Amino acid sequence: MVNSPFFLPLVGGMLIGLSASILYACNGRIAGISGILGRLVRKKPNPQWRILFLAGLLAGGVLFLFLTPEQFIIEVQRSVIVFLMAGTFVGFGTQLANGCTSGHGVCGLSRLSLRSLLATLTFMSTAIMTVWFINNFWEGKI
Amino acid sequence: MQGLITFLCGTLFAAGLVLSGMTLPAKIIGFLDIFGEWDPTLAFVMGGAVMVHLGFHQLFKKRERPLLASEFHLPDRTEIDYKLLGGSAIFGIGWGLGGFCPGPGIVSVVSTSPESILFFVGMLVGILFYHLIVALYKIPEAG
Numbered sequence: 122m123v124n125s126p127f128f129l130p131l132v133g134g135m136l137i138g139l140s141a142s143i144l145y146a147c148n149g150r151i152a153g154i155s156g157i158l159g160r161l162v163r164k165k166p167n168p169q170w171r172i173l174f175l176a177g178l179l180a181g182g183v184l185f186l187f188l189t190p191e192q193f194i195i196e197v198q199r200s201v202i203v204f205l206m207a208g209t210f211v212g213f214g215t216q217l218a219n220g221c222t223s224g225h226g227v228c229g230l231s232r233l234s235l236r237s238l239l240a241t242l243t244f245m246s247t248a249i250m251t252v253w254f255i256n257n258f259w260e261g262k263i
Numbered sequence: 264m265q266g267l268i269t270f271l272c273g274t275l276f277a278a279g280l281v282l283s284g285m286t287l288p289a290k291i292i293g294f295l296d297i298f299g300e301w302d303p304t305l306a307f308v309m310g311g312a313v314m315v316h317l318g319f320h321q322l323f324k325k326r327e328r329p330l331l332a333s334e335f336h337l338p339d340r341t342e343i344d345y346k347l348l349g350g351s352a353i354f355g356i357g358w359g360l361g362g363f364c365p366g367p368g369i370v371s372v373v374s375t376s377p378e379s380i381l382f383f384v385g386m387l388v389g390i391l392f393y394h395l396i397v398a399l400y401k402i403p404e405a406g
Contacts, residue, residue, distance in 0.1 A: 126304045133283020134311025140276040141312070142319035147268045149329035149336050152276060154365040155354075159390050170269045175369065177273020182373035184274070185281040192281045193374035196289045197362055204378045207361025208368065208385020209392070210353050215365060216393040217350025219340055222364045223276075225351070226309055231316035236340065236347055243348050244355035251359025252295040263360075 141228055144174070153224025154178075155215030198262035218244075265331045277370050283308040286371045288362025288378070295359055357389075 122128060141152035150170060161171040186193055199207075215221040218240055220229060225244075229237020255263055284290040285308060293302030328334055340347075358364050363371065363382045371379035396402070 127307045130283045130304045130307040131311040133279045133281070133285070134308035134313075135315045136275055136279030136282065137308070138279075138312035138315025138319070140272045140279060141316050142323075143268065143275070144272040145329070145335075146319070146323060147329055147331045148265050149332045149334055150269075151336065151338065152272065154369065158365060158369065158386075159394075162387070162390050163394055169266065173266050173269040174273040174276075177270040177275075178277045178366070178370055179273075179373060180270070181274035181277025182281070182370040185278060186373050189281060190374075192284065192286050193371060193376065193379075194287070195376050195378045196287070197292055199288070199361065199378075201377050201381060204361045204363070204381040205385040205388075207357045207363065208382040208387075209389040210357025210360065211363065211365060211368065211382075212357075212386035212389020212391075213393045214350045214352070214354030214357060214389070216390050217346050218354055219338065219347070219350070221354060221366075222309070222358075223366055227312045227316055230309075230313050231320050233317075236343055239343055240347055240351040243351035244358065247352045247355030248359040249295050249297055249355075251356045252292055253298050255359070256296065256299050
């Protein structure tokens with residue numbers, strides 16, 4: 122079972138769920154990354170917890186960069202500049218939608234939110250369509 | 264104490280993102296390639312996360328306040344409108360383009376790969392651009 126390709130995604134997902142649960146149980150806050158970053162950028166009140174959470178994210182990143190460096194290798198058929206554009210869409214869209222894969226997809230669905238269900242179905246659909254588009258009109262590389 | 268827990272939650276979250284493969288754009292794009300060479304393994308990431316977090320919410324439902332903080336901070340938007348759906352659509356396009364969503368987009372910066380740095384910079388630009396438009400055009404928005 123440990124060798125199954127589903128094992129690490131499942132365990133990783135459960136850790137994400139656990140993190141969100143502890144954050145909510147103890148501090149009453151939603152672990153929605155786009156919201157945390159967005160509200161920090163807008164200098165909304167009580168930035169301390171957002172700074173601490175992001176610092177923890179980065180610290181975890183550094184730790185795992187040493188433990189599992191292979192998980193940071195970029196191996197996609199995308200030119201480097203596409204990442205700039207992708208980031209802009211993600212940044213803009215998540216602010217407009219007030220959530221992302223963690224905010225709507227994990228936290229919202231777990232709270233049985235209809236808004237989050239519709240948001241998740243929508244971003245999954247356009248993400249799938251985008252990949253399909255790139256594969257069929259640009260032969261998978263842009 | 265609250266601060267330490269918040270920090271550790273961030274670290275745990277990052278651990279989940281990295282171990283699950285969410286920081287690998289190639290894996291994300293494979294997961295989104297359902298009409299091509301589909302790699303379904305990442306479905307277990309959201310599946311596992313929701314399984315744990317939904318279960319937690321069911322157990323925690325009746326509480327009036329968090330264990331340490333004084334109140335819950337819940338989102339207050341209720342409308343299903345163009346902002347929710349349009350925003351999600353745009354976010355999805357970005358996700359399909361780059362294979363990164365916000366969490367991995369932040370965590371991956373530690374690798375200093377040009378792709379992750381450009382994505383993160385782009386994300387900041389997108390965030391700032393959105394809020395600039397909202398301020399300039401005084402578009403009513405919640406939260």
